[in-house]
Amino acid sequence: MLQILIQGLLLSGLYALIAVGFTMIFSIGRVLNLSYGSSLMVGGYTYFYFSQTLGIPKLAGLAVAAVAGCLMGLLVFRLIVKTLEGSHVAIEISTLILAVVVQAAIVLLFGDSSKILLPIIPGVVWVSGAAVTYNILAAMLAGWAVLAGLHFYVRATHTGRAMSAVSMDLKGAAISGIEPDRINMITWGLSGALGAVAGVFFASYTQLSPSMWVAPLIISVAVVIVGGIGSIVGTLIVAHIIGFMEVIVTAWIAPELRGVFTMLLIICVLILRPQGLFGRAEL
């Protein structure tokens, strides 16, 4: 029981960290950035290269990864989203194509085989017979910290409030003198950076591989669909629903079925309550 509680909390924290960047983009532009998983992968590989190959300090490696993710987010916004302004379907298809291009680029640079990322913070603590690595603990704490920080940012700063204004009503926001373009740039950059950081933790939890972008993308999609648009608290809650569901299914039913229930949850929520459990009633 305690095992499940601990495992659930840890996994959920990681999921919240993974999903938050994706949620931000979806809230602001109602657009799905299917290359979001690639931000995670770019973050993971950048960290791997700088910290494990070049051997710079881990924290610096994490910072470089965040910068790389941020750059990628900005580029995707400028080159794809801005060019295809308005057409959601076109943006989604283009970002999907981009994801495959990034995957090929990673294979080209780092090879096909998967790589083990050393834990960011080594060490293990034993909690009632269960090993908890400091690494995943750090991922969970980072997830909470990022969400709390974002929550505060959106509530308390001018830019943050502008973001939430844009997410609610683009026209209204434009009338009140907010430049949607600037807000979009900030959001895409921030989302990319958060994705890259999440990617480092995710990769150290599993491993680095050129196809690692799919799983986090699906987790993010699940969180956004089940949670609905625009609620940071909703993201946290849903990350826990999904995290705990997976842990419970793994422990009590069958490990292979963990993904099945997540997919069923997505499909049920989309059909029964398309605006999500915590979303505003609009589509």
Place this chain on the structure above:
Amino acid sequence: MSACLELTDLVKKFGGLVATSGVSFKVEQGESIGLIGPNGAGKTTIFSQIMGELRQTSGKILLYGRDIRRLSTPARIKRGIGRTYQVPRPFREMNVLENIRVGLMPDNIWKMVFEGPDRDREEELALSVGLSPGDLLRTPAELSMGDLRKLEMARTMATEPSIMLLDEVFAGLTKGEISQIGDLIGELRDDGMTFLIVSHDLPALEPLVDRCIALDQGRKIAEGPFDEVMRDEAVRASYLGG
């Protein structure tokens, strides 16, 4: 004359906002009625409920004495109502004839597949609303606002309605276009078409309607001949007071 459209105590609430608040009126066959009122008075919302695009919270809608509340939009259109929109909604990548073609289509997959389009009827409809022969192969992006409204009229007429609901038909039009559309409505009235017209352009509306219904904040505040409604205290107050 029998009532062809009858609304009784129509109510529509969006959460706490009451968009339509107990509106009732009758439209007789061949009549033309103007719906007037300030922005947000609930005119378009009533159209959407008549068409079944929005479901009313309570109240009745009778079409030729038959309750149509449970019918889908296409089923209502088959029973003889059609509407145009404040913002025209053409099929962007189709030319004028193809746009009208969609309106002319029978709601039957077999007929769609095995019967070709009626090119003559398409052209006839396009020309009858005042589009020029040179416009027939143009796409909506190449048309003026007036021509877009004409196209929308043509597509609606293609479904052969006996009642037409026109939403802000004169918005964004030049003087010449306003009189063209006015003439078109006049001709259709002579052929026995029933109209419900929403417009802010009162001078253009006046010669086209038999009666007016004034709405404010979802409520009917006056009904009667155009001049009478214009003189009504409540109507003046609603327009001036915003």
Place this chain on the structure above:
Amino acid sequence: MAVRGRHLALWGLFMAGGLLLPLLVDTGIIGRGTLRTIIMANFLAIFAMSWDVLSGRTGYISFGHPFLIGIGAYTTAILTRRFDVAVEYSIPIAVLVTMIGGAVLFIPALRIRGSYFALVTLAFMELVYQLVQVIRPDLTGGTRGMSGIVTLTKGAVQGYYLSFTLMALLGFFLWLLMKTRLGTALSAIGMNEDSVAGSGLNTTRLKLVAFMLGAFAAGLGGAFYVHYLGSIAPRALFDINFVFTIIVAALIGGAATITGPIFGAFFLTFLLEYLRPVLPGAERYLIYGGIALLVYMYQPGGLHKILEVGLERLRKRANP
């Protein structure tokens, strides 16, 4: 939009050319390898056309097309391999079952559109992928898939004839169908669904027709594909890269045209094939994806549209 003699003549030419092509193998002009490449292009064309009918016109983008293809492939594979059903029966059954799968995919389309619909199809694909591995692995072969499935053809030439005939007939049938008013109505749904309902047409029924046609093509393609390969592997089938290939083939050729996806499928398959000697590894996908991205961003109408615009320009220059 009308069907013209010129179009029919082009189809006739295409089919005749396709059927005569294997004769060149004997003369040594093209090798059997090329023929095998064309077989893959034929199947990809079927899948891309299926996607085009379902998504290309209506705008209900499916990111989970392998869901349908997989149902067709697995149904006939299980029936023939585990229950010794004859292929004559198993393939029609597989197509029917795929159409039922199409109806299941249709349920969310009743309530949601746009991005949400695209996502739910992705979820459907992941769901079957995981279910196939877990539920009754004795039937599905679990994670490893199945091999030793009956093949219908022996050698490249036979395989080519079967796949080409299937692709060309299906393509012609769908092309003809989409030239009718049904095609116009389905395109109209993609442009403005509310206006289609406002024209008195039952959009639910129209969308269902599109889904059924798409599922029919996907089921047929999937079933014949598995009987060509003789094996099936879930990881390769329910793969986002496979989704990517199908969508890109349809889009790069030109969505909502049927002939575009065929062209796109051949273009992409040969692009990959010709890049192989120059770039043997995954770099090919970098170029492949890069080209796809550029073409799509430059002209969402694909090569079909680029060609059309180019011809129009030439014509204007010829007689100004």
